[in-house]
Amino acid sequence: MTTPRIVVLGAGYAGMMTTKRLTQQFAPEEAEITLVNKHNYHYQTTWLHEVAAGTIDVNRSRIMITDVINPRRVNIVHDSVVKIHPDDKQVELSNSMLEYDYLVIGLGFEKATFGIQGMEEHAFSIQSVDKSRMIRDHIEYQFSRYKTEENPSDDLLTIIVGGAGFTGIEFVGELAERIPQLCKKYDIPRNRVKIINIEAAETVLPGFDEELIAYAVHSLTDRGIDIRTKTMIKEVKKDAVIVGEEKEEIKAGTIVWTGGVQANRIVGESGFELTKGKVNVDSTLRAPNYDNVFILGDCAWVMNKETGRPYPPTAQIAIQEADVCAHNIRTLVFGGTLREFKFDNKGTVASLGGSEAMGTIFDGHKLYGLQAKMMKNVIDDRYLFMLGGPSLVLKKGKFRPF
Numbered sequence: 570m571t572t573p574r575i576v577v578l579g580a581g582y583a584g585m586m587t588t589k590r591l592t593q594q595f596a597p598e599e600a601e602i603t604l605v606n607k608h609n610y611h612y613q614t615t616w617l618h619e620v621a622a623g624t625i626d627v628n629r630s631r632i633m634i635t636d637v638i639n640p641r642r643v644n645i646v647h648d649s650v651v652k653i654h655p656d657d658k659q660v661e662l663s664n665s666m667l668e669y670d671y672l673v674i675g676l677g678f679e680k681a682t683f684g685i686q687g688m689e690e691h692a693f694s695i696q697s698v699d700k701s702r703m704i705r706d707h708i709e710y711q712f713s714r715y716k717t718e719e720n721p722s723d724d725l726l727t728i729i730v731g732g733a734g735f736t737g738i739e740f741v742g743e744l745a746e747r748i749p750q751l752c753k754k755y756d757i758p759r760n761r762v763k764i765i766n767i768e769a770a771e772t773v774l775p776g777f778d779e780e781l782i783a784y785a786v787h788s789l790t791d792r793g794i795d796i797r798t799k800t801m802i803k804e805v806k807k808d809a810v811i812v813g814e815e816k817e818e819i820k821a822g823t824i825v826w827t828g829g830v831q832a833n834r835i836v837g838e839s840g841f842e843l844t845k846g847k848v849n850v851d852s853t854l855r856a857p858n859y860d861n862v863f864i865l866g867d868c869a870w871v872m873n874k875e876t877g878r879p880y881p882p883t884a885q886i887a888i889q890e891a892d893v894c895a896h897n898i899r900t901l902v903f904g905g906t907l908r909e910f911k912f913d914n915k916g917t918v919a920s921l922g923g924s925e926a927m928g929t930i931f932d933g934h935k936l937y938g939l940q941a942k943m944m945k946n947v948i949d950d951r952y953l954f955m956l957g958g959p960s961l962v963l964k965k966g967k968f969r970p971f
């Protein structure tokens with residue numbers, strides 16, 4: 570038997586954990602494992618709202634891949650995936666071609682704009698370290714402009730965040746902490762700055778428990794966030810958004826869209842069939858028509874058989890999928906029974922900035938404030954532990970509740 574070539578695309582939660590698990594599932598001589606990523610680092614996507622707001626440093630969210638994956642075990646390729654050719658079992662990179670026997674796609678998400686005019690061109694998205702850093706710098710640039718331009722408009726200081734799902738709410742929570750610091754730095758009264766969170770649904774955080782939603786809304790509005798639900802963004806311009814049937818125009822210096830994600834477009838462009846922007850994989854996480862291709866994380870649409878609805882795109886799910894994927898690749902190579910993916914919900918906690926947070930753990934037990942924030946840190950540190958052991962927790966972990 571020739572040594573199987575396993576290629577993992579993307580060093581996000583799904584890709585990193587799959588690679589880690591594959592090195593545990595296979596002895597070095599049993600498989601040739603390759604990990605391809607755009608950057609030489611892995612980043613904590615779940616911390617990007619903090620990078621975007623400027624409440625944590627960019628480097629805090631980055632982990633060098635070679636710090637946690639042994640380059641003597643895994644062939645680490647620092648390059649961008651351009652296209653996948655599943656019929657030829659090949660991956661086209663910017664600088665070379667790769668051949669595989671088994672492929673794992675973990676290329677993550679990109680913003681879904683639902684065809685809203687101007688959204689693609691004029692709205693920022695919290696999507697990568699570089700894009701998040703650009704948001705942080707842009708907000709500060711607008712503060713700087715405000716201080717240097719003659720007769721500046723207060724609109725420069727308005728920040729509009731489209732979407733009040735998990736990412737939108739976590740981001741405005743961080744802004745509530747960051748903006749007072751910027752106001753101090755630039756000698757600007759806090760009441761000149763508006764942070765407006767616009768959501769088309771009836772409530773923020775659709776699908777969350779009502780008490781948790783009420784807690785989040787109270788905490789955020791108390792700290793100066795203007796939340797507007799039942800408000801549809803119709804169009805985005807360079808310096809404004811148009812909302813509602815009356816086409817009200819709200820001027821802003823910064824516009825950030827968090828209202829939707831879809832699979833990395835490379836997946837659709839490579840010919841995989843999409844359902845609402847993602848690939849509807851089977852219960853063993855394999856792509857339709859390609860038994861040797863696994864699609865994980867935000868690129869995949871995995872049905873929850875109990876509810877008949879797909880699982881939401883979360884890091885928690887991406888990490889759990891990695892275990893099943895690595896086991897199933899070993900099974901395809903050596904035989905045995907394929908495992909079906911079943912989500913083990915350990916709870917969801919949303920940070921609301923500073924020492925504020927809320928969410929549920931395990932059996933739906935609700936947590937608020939400092940207790941929830943501590944739990945959020947435990948969740949983050951647990952992932953770091955799984956990835957890089959105690960040394961990574963000590964290097965990058967979160968210990969303080971703010």
Ligand code: FAD
Binds near residue numbers: 581583648650677
């Ligand atoms: P990602 O983690 O996004 O990784 C994709 C990887 O692919 C990246 O490393 C990227 O550089 C690489 N890549 C992309 N394109 C290419 C290319 N062309 N070539 C090579 N490499 C490429 N989930 C939770 O469970 N809990 C939370 O608290 C939570 N908070 C969140 C907060 C924010 C601000 C955001 C944005 C998301 C949050 N999520 C949370 C959702 C979670 O981050 C995603 O579901 C998760 O990142 C999906 O993991 P993934 O491995 O599919 O993709």
